[in-house]
Structure formats: structure tokens, C-alpha cells
Amino acid sequence: MAGELQRRLMERRERQELDRMLRAASAVVTARTLASAEVPDGVLEAVRGFWSTSAEFDATLNDDAPDELLDSWVEELLARHGFLTSAFLFTDLDLAPWIEFEMPPAWFSSVRRAQESSWVFLRSDLGAVAAVSEQEYRFEFLVSHLT
Template sequence: MTSELQRRLLEQREGRELERVLRAASEVVTARTLTFAEIPDDALDAVRGFWSMAAEPAATLNDEAASERLDAWAEELLAEHGYRTTAFLLTDLGLAPWIEFRLRPGWFTSIRRATEPSWVFLRSDLGAVAAISEQEYRFEFFVSHLPQTGAGRASRRSR
């Protein structure tokens, strides 16, 4: 009984947090979400690699940069890597691990307002995963382009 109660409480807490995120980024979020089972293993492996101490960022920005500069920097870098109309944002929520949002001018401001740093983005075609992380003295940008073959994109969990 205790575990059932704990599960319900967690679901309620996550539901409130999901509502808060959706409200805070309402101008860019869509109703679409993905589960971890729908994400290619290559993407999840790449994200784990981003957090390795040996990982070298593809780009950096001084953490004293104005918010507007951070927003423009993030949007420009992701556009350079094929992020065009929509993408998915990784959350800490089991109810909605990946939330889709529209990439329209100023979108990163909404994402930054709705969530805490660090941010992990999955391209809507599942062809790339990127992360922006606030580290000591700087923001770091990581990106990995994923295999485009059917077998390389499928998750082992869904086979």
C-alpha cells in the first residue's frame, strides 16, 4: 500500500510540475511527448557521453553573457545542426520525459524560463541530439549526429 501511495504522490507532483513547465513555455510547446522507449539508443548513449569529464564541447559561451546573447547563441547553434521547425526537450518527468516544442524566433527564452539548466534537445527527425550545460565560468554546447538508417535509429528496447 505504501508503494502505491508513493507512486500516486509522485504522479501528482510530476503532474503539477508538467503543468508549470507547459504554462511557462506555452508559446512554444506542443501536446506531443515521447517516452524513452521511443528514443534511439544512440541518442541516449550520446547524452551520457556529453556528461563525461573527457567530453569536449563543440562550442562555449562565457557565463556572464547577457540572457539575450545566450538565447541567440543556443538558437544559432541548434539551427546549424539541422534543428528547424520542432524538437524535443528532455525533462526530469516520468510522465513526459521528452516534450516537443516549436522552434520559432525566441523559443529558447521560453525554454530557459520554464526549465533549469542543463538542456538536452532531440531533433524531431531523431537525427541529432544536443545539450547546453552551464558549467563553471561558461556554457557548453555538445552535439551528436545520429545514424539515419532504420536499424541505427531503432531503440533496442522497442525491437
Template sequence: MPWSPGRRPPGWGRPSNGPGTSFTEPAERLRDDTPPERLDAWLEVLLTTQGLTGRVHLASHLGIQPWLECRAPGRADLARVRGAIEEPWMFLSSSLDTLVVTEGEYHYAAHVLRGGS
């Protein structure tokens, strides 16, 4: 059965820093007092660098539609994403093999997870 939004993609659970750990150091960090325009630029570069281009899945945090399929957001779109969706912002590649999670408390942290087979 193919994966559908709302379910955990098959093979997930292996952090990128090695098997057997449940914590990953952030792949990148950004100060939490960063201006919104810089935050959007950072997110855009992060997604592109991790290969999240074209069609992606965006976590909505809504039970009725937990994942939204959309075009990878560009810098102009990211401000709307941030305004509409609470943190953490989670982007899943269309191939379901890369998840990028960004969150901010004392700083913005980006965690990159790769799905296992």
C-alpha cells in the same frame, strides 16, 4: 516499433568525437556571465547550425512526460524554455539523429551528439 518520447532513441551512444569515448569536448562554449539575450541568440544559432529546425523534441526532465514535441524554439521562445526547464537543456531532432545538450556551470557548453545506425 517506432521510437516514442520517454525511451532512448535507437542507435545512441556514439560521441561525435569518435568511437570508444564517453567524453566529448564541447562543440561551443559561452561565458556563464553572458547576458540572457545573448544566451538566447547563441542557443538559436546553435540549434539552427546543427539542423534542429521545424519540429524537435525538448527534454522536460519530468518522469510523466520526459520529452515534449514542439516547434524549434526561436530567440523569443528560448527565454521561456530556460525559465521553465532546468539545465541541462536538451534538444533532439525530429529525425532522432542529432542531440544538442547545453549546460552551464563555469561556462555554457554545447555538446552535439549524432546517433549511430
């Protein structure tokens, strides 16, 4: 009984967090989600590699950069790697591990309001995964092409 109560409580908290994220990114979020089982194994391997201390980042930006510069930096880097019209964002929620969003001009500010840091993106065609992580004194951008 205690296990069931804990599960329901966790599910309720996740629903609240998902609702908050969807409201914060309402300008760009779509109704599409991906379950963990729909994500290719290579994505998880690549993301694990991103968090390795030996990972080599593709670009950096000082963490004192204004939000507008961070937004345009992320958008430009993702566009260079084929993230053009829509992508998935990793949420770390069991209910909806990956939520899709559209990428019109200035889209990243909505995503940043929905999730404060350490963004992991999956291209809609599942062909690439990228991460932006705030480290000490800088943001780091990492990408892995899967196909």
C-alpha cells in the same frame, strides 16, 4: 500500501512540474511527447557521453552573458545542426520524458523559463541530440549526429 502512496505522490508532483513547464513554455510547446521507449538507444549513449569528464564541447559561452545572448547563441548553434522547426526537450519526468516545442524566432527564452538549466534537445527526426550545460564560468554546447 506505502509504496502505492509514494507512487501516487510522485506522480502528482510530476504532473504539477509538467503543468508548470507547459505553462512557462506555452508560446512554443506542442501537444506531442515522446516516451523513453520511442527514443533510439544512440540518444542515451550520446547524452551519457556529454556528461563525461572527457567530453569535448563544440562551443562555449561565458556564463555571465546576458540572457538574450544565451538565447541567440543556443538558437544559432542548434540551427547549424539541423534543429530548424521543432525539437524535443528532455524533461527528466517519467510522465513526459520528452516534450516537443516549435522553434520560431526567439523561442529559447520560453524553454529557459520552463527549465532553468542543462537543456538536452532531440531533433524531431531523431537524427541528432544536443545539450547545453552550465558549468563553472561557462555554458557548453555539445552535439551528436545519430544518422
